[in-house]
Structures are given as C-alpha cells and as structure tokens.
Amino acid sequence: MSEYRGCQLPEDLYYDLDYVWLRPGSDGLFTIGVTDPAQTMGGRILSVHIKKTGKTLLAGRHVATLESGKWVGGIPVPFAATIVERNEALLADPHLINVDPYGAGWIARLRPEDPFRRAGRRRPHSSNGSTATTSSACAARIRTCAASAGRRNCSRSM
Amino acid sequence: MQDIGEAFAHDHRRLEQALAASGSHVQAGHWEAAAAAFAGFRDGIERHMAVEEQVLFPAVEKGAETPLTAILRKGHRDLRVFFDEIDDALSARDAEEYGRIAASMRALLERHDEKEESELYPAAQTQLGADAAAVAARLAD
Numbered sequence: 001m002s003e004y005r006g007c008q009l010p011e012d013l014y015y016d017l018d019y020v021w022l023r024p025g026s027d028g029l030f031t032i033g034v035t036d037p038a039q040t041m042g043g044r045i046l047s048v049h050i051k052k053t054g055k056t057l058l059a060g061r062h063v064a065t066l067e068s069g070k071w072v073g074g075i076p077v078p079f080a081a082t083i084v085e086r087n088e089a090l091l092a093d094p095h096l097i098n099v100d101p102y103g104a105g106w107i108a109r110l111r112p113e114d115p116f117r118r119a120g121r122r123r124p125h126s127s128n129g130s131t132a133t134t135s136s137a138c139a140a141r142i143r144t145c146a147a148s149a150g151r152r153n154c155s156r157s158m
Numbered sequence: 159m160q161d162i163g164e165a166f167a168h169d170h171r172r173l174e175q176a177l178a179a180s181g182s183h184v185q186a187g188h189w190e191a192a193a194a195a196f197a198g199f200r201d202g203i204e205r206h207m208a209v210e211e212q213v214l215f216p217a218v219e220k221g222a223e224t225p226l227t228a229i230l231r232k233g234h235r236d237l238r239v240f241f242d243e244i245d246d247a248l249s250a251r252d253a254e255e256y257g258r259i260a261a262s263m264r265a266l267l268e269r270h271d272e273k274e275e276s277e278l279y280p281a282a283q284t285q286l287g288a289d290a291a292a293v294a295a296r297l298a299d
Contacts, residue, residue: 041229049262062239065262071229072266074236 007037010102016078021102025109029084032063033106034075034097043068045094050086050108057081064107066097081110162214162286163279165294166206170271173203177264184248184256192256193248200241207234209296214278217285226277233270237263 002009014022019038023031039045050064057063062074063083086108090096097105160168176199183192211234215227240263247256283290
C-alpha cells in the first residue's frame with residue numbers, strides 16, 4: 001500500500017484520471033470506485049446516484065454522481081462498459097465512500113468492451129514487473145493533494 | 159466598464175435562465191423547443207468555459223495548476239459529460255432521465271459558479287488588471 005500525506009493508494013488497483021480506481025476480477029468484470037485522495041478532497045459524501053444495472057456506457061460517461069456539502073461530480077468510466085451490479089449499500093449509506101473507499105465504498109461492477117483500448121491509462125505493474133509506470137494519473141491527483149496540504153491535511157475524512 | 163466578476167456572474171445568471179427554459183419545455187412535452195433551448199444554453203456555456211480555460215485559469219495559475227483551477231477544470235469536464243447525457247435524454251424524449259441529469263447538473267453548477275465568483279474572478283481581475291475589460295467583453299463575442 002502506497003501512502004502520501006495520509007492518502008492510501010493500493011498498488012493492486014488500476015487508476016484513471018478523474019479520481020477513479022478499478023479492480024479487475026477473475027470473472028472479467030471490473031469494480032470501480034473513487035480514490036482516497038478524491039474522497040478526502042470532496043469531503044463527506046451526502047448522496048450517491050448510480051446508474052441502473054444493464055445500462056451500457058460509452059467511455060467517459062458517468063457511472064455515478066456524488067454530492068458532498070461542497071462538491072458535486074460525476075464518476076466517469078475509463079472504457080465502454082455495461083453495469084452488471086451496483087452497490088446498493090452505498091445508495092443507503094453514501095458515507096461508506098469516506099470510510100472505506102477501496103472496500104465497502106465500491107460503486108459498481110462493470111463488464112468492459114475493451115478495458116485497455118483507451119490511451120493514457122496504466123496498469124499498476126508493467127509487464128516486466130516494474131512499478132515505474134504505476135498510475136501516472138494518480139500521481140497527478142497526489143500533486144494536487146500535496147498542493148492543497150497547506151489548507152487541509154490530506155487524511156481520510158472519517 | 160464591467161470587471162471580470164460582474165461580467166461572468168451576469169453570464170451565469172443568463173445561462174441559468176436558458177437552462178431553466180429548456181426544463182420548462184421538457185415538462186410541457188415540447189421536445190423540439192427543449193432541444194433548441196438546450197442547444198442555446200450549451201453554446202453559451204461552452205463560450206463561457208472557453209474564455210475561462212483560455213484566459214482566466216492561465217492568468218491565476220502563472221504556469222502551474224492550482225487546487226482551485228484543478229477542481230474547476232474537473233467541473234468543466236463533468237459538465238460536458240452531463241451535456242452529452244442531456245442531449246441523449248432529449249433525443250430519447252425521456253423526461254425522467256432529463257430531470258435526473260439536469261438536477262445533478264444544476265447542483266454542480268451552483269457550487270461551481272459560487273467557487274468561481276468568490277475565488278477565481280477576484281484573482282483573475284487582480285492578475286489581468288487593465289486587460290480585464292477586454293476579457294469580459296469576449297463573453298459577448
């Protein structure tokens with residue numbers, strides 16, 4: 001587990017711009033959620049809308065919309081995919097994203113058309129085992145997090 | 159002579175009215191009028207965001223993205239996805255989907271506009287100085 005100023009970034013996940021993590025499953029599906037830095041900067045999540053199961057999304061379209069007291073935003077899918085399951089518990093308790101962004105705060109499970117078609121995304125570990133290409137997008141988010149550290153510590157909001 | 163804050167805040171209010179007009183047409187089942195109103199809103203807000211991205215953000219960044227401009231850029235990206243989704247809902251004549259997306263978009267716009275008016279525009283006004291009036295005039299181009 002990588003950590004920066006209290007923000008956790010698991011090394012077994014895939015990352016994309018716009019604060020998204022993805023966890024590949026052995027069944028070919030991908031679980032999607034938002035990163036620890038993203039939930040930290042967004043603050044306590046007050047409401048979540050997740051699109052319905054069976055909906056097919058183009059790359060870049062929102063699988064969910066989150067709202068906190070100071071922020072509203074969409075969660076884009078990094079590749080074209082169909083929603084096969086959504087986290088019903090999250091709809092009832094949006095704060096799960098703040099409490100456990102990589103676990104109980106997952107948003108949806110996706111069946112991708114081709115998860116690596118879109119350029120610019122990186123696996124957490126390259127084919128030669130190096131971690132040098134790990135999550136450049138996440139690194140960008142962390143720079144933002146670091147830049148804001150003078151105003152607010154980048155720790156998990158519990 | 160308008161300053162940055164006055165000109166852009168006035169444009170926010172004008173765009174809110176254009177979006178509301180589209181919603182009223184949807185509620186009335188006037189889909190072609192709704193699509194035309196939304197197209198007008200989208201043209202206007204794209205021009206508004208372009209001036210912000212091309213002039214105001216660089217003016218306050220001075221070469222390096224700041225937490226403020228990072229979150230405002232994220233807002234612009236999200237808004238453009240919402241615009242596409244609204245267009246889809248209008249094409250499908252799906253009032254329920256239109257209403258859900260429009261509600262999320264209005265909530266985003268409310269917070270986004272407030273942040274711009276309280277933080278971005280005052281900072282840009284300071285940085286742009288004598289050039290501010292010409293930038294404000296670009297909204298009407």
